[in-house]
Amino acid sequence: MASLIEQLGSRVMGVLRGWDRLRLRGTFRAVAFAAGMRSFLERSGHGLAGFAQYGTESAEVLRETALTLTANTGRPKLHLDNPGVSKEQIAREIADQDPVDEGLICTLTAVEPCWSFRLIQKDGQPLALTRAYRKCLHVYHYLQHPVFGFMHLRLQTWMPFNLHLCLNGREWLGRQMDQAGIRYLRRDNCFPWVSDFPAAQKLLEKQVNFAWEGELAKLVAQWHPAAQQVLSPYNVDYYWSIDESEWATDLMFASAEDLWLLYEKLLRHGIETFSSHDVLRFLGQRTPATGTAHPRDCREIFSDIKGRPEGIRIKHRLGENTIKLYNKQCSVARFETTLNNVRALKTPRREKGKVVWKPMRKGVSDARRRAKVSDQANERYMKALAAVEVGQPLKSLTDGLSQRVHWRGQRVRGLNLLGEEDSGLLQAAGRGEFLINGFRNRDLQALLYERATEDPQEQRRRSGQTTRKIRMLRAHGLVHKVPGTHRYVVSDKGHQVIATLAAARNASISQLQKAA
Numbered sequence: 001m002a003s004l005i006e007q008l009g010s011r012v013m014g015v016l017r018g019w020d021r022l023r024l025r026g027t028f029r030a031v032a033f034a035a036g037m038r039s040f041l042e043r044s045g046h047g048l049a050g051f052a053q054y055g056t057e058s059a060e061v062l063r064e065t066a067l068t069l070t071a072n073t074g075r076p077k078l079h080l081d082n083p084g085v086s087k088e089q090i091a092r093e094i095a096d097q098d099p100v101d102e103g104l105i106c107t108l109t110a111v112e113p114c115w116s117f118r119l120i121q122k123d124g125q126p127l128a129l130t131r132a133y134r135k136c137l138h139v140y141h142y143l144q145h146p147v148f149g150f151m152h153l154r155l156q157t158w159m160p161f162n163l164h165l166c167l168n169g170r171e172w173l174g175r176q177m178d179q180a181g182i183r184y185l186r187r188d189n190c191f192p193w194v195s196d197f198p199a200a201q202k203l204l205e206k207q208v209n210f211a212w213e214g215e216l217a218k219l220v221a222q223w224h225p226a227a228q229q230v231l232s233p234y235n236v237d238y239y240w241s242i243d244e245s246e247w248a249t250d251l252m253f254a255s256a257e258d259l260w261l262l263y264e265k266l267l268r269h270g271i272e273t274f275s276s277h278d279v280l281r282f283l284g285q286r287t288p289a290t291g292t293a294h295p296r297d298c299r300e301i302f303s304d305i306k307g308r309p310e311g312i313r314i315k316h317r318l319g320e321n322t323i324k325l326y327n328k329q330c331s332v333a334r335f336e337t338t339l340n341n342v343r344a345l346k347t348p349r350r351e352k353g354k355v356v357w358k359p360m361r362k363g364v365s366d367a368r369r370r371a372k373v374s375d376q377a378n379e380r381y382m383k384a385l386a387a388v389e390v391g392q393p394l395k396s397l398t399d400g401l402s403q404r405v406h407w408r409g410q411r412v413r414g415l416n417l418l419g420e421e422d423s424g425l426l427q428a429a430g431r432g433e434f435l436i437n438g439f440r441n442r443d444l445q446a447l448l449y450e451r452a453t454e455d456p457q458e459q460r461r462r463s464g465q466t467t468r469k470i471r472m473l474r475a476h477g478l479v480h481k482v483p484g485t486h487r488y489v490v491s492d493k494g495h496q497v498i499a500t501l502a503a504a505r506n507a508s509i510s511q512l513q514k515a516a
Contacts, residue, residue: 059157247378324336
């Protein structure tokens, strides 16, 4: 099957794949938990009895240091009584009124909820320190960074002094293209036109391989110099993790009309066709042969469509992670995967000379793997939507599938695409749980035969029949064998045939007559 981008041809001027929004968190791991915080208080001479005094004094040090930095730059500082207002909007308005090419734009402070600690004492028991949700002052530094562009740092002034950094990959790309001399048109956080799309894509790939630790250490040294002071005598550095990532695949259309003519079909196909196990496979999750989620998987799955000022957005949610499609600035279609919880995803690690698959970590050390998984999710979503693109008649897709072919010296029969047996075979091979790791002979048997059998002779007969069916699919180019395994994966052509026939079967007679 031709990909969605290939089918659209000249209607798409270019494609950009890379980070959109990134929210990183810096943590002092030594004091991130109650046991570590208690150990620090005892070692520093404060003890649990001095918990409140230490917290008040350290918060004052961090606040005064941050505001002194702001005063030295001469930039505005504001305290927000309502922390729910858009701080980014306030910062951008200040930047519009008083532009800054590089450096601090403004500093905002607000009292907001956070995870911290609380002292408890029950029934005459000794004092104990426990993790608790409470409020404290947070300091926001909004910057025009020489590398990242518009961004902000959010400092929690109460223990354990977490530091959040929020930046945008497209802001970052704008800085990169300025330095590389690449011309572009920018609207909001997307680029409807770029003079050299391949060169811009290479710059986005550099972001994936970025050496985070060095640049983040510079930011801490410049804008949070009191970090080590409040944790004396500990000498620790922030551990950086990615709390939330958005990976965007942007298709830049030649005209807004070209996008809108296709976009309505994509929305309808996405909301009417994709099921829960489709959402699971889009986001890289395996599903049982039943096509449902694992019984112990309690994550909520849903899809919805929402109108936005500039267009319509369709979103599929799996727990805390989402994949969505929306149109931006009239001529940009954005496919976006958002990852907040990555523990259900896997990453390869080397242990004792062997490669083993482990749960993905939030740390920036797994940023490359996170980017790859997100890009693959967007690709699977785009491939599933490619079936709705018009312009290729059904006849050109299915021609030859019903005819006999010669394959590896043998004659192989054609498929009866509307027959129950062959259509059932195609549906079984194209199930979502096989998209990532493929299927085996016995996987198809479990779907093609209603009841299992313990009879050895019947088992051999079923295995032989299934082998011949798989050979037929291979001969017609609908599936490929995975080298070195006994698994098979559906080809691009196979995906399009399966999706198109499914759409045709689900269409009403009146719909088909209207299309004719």
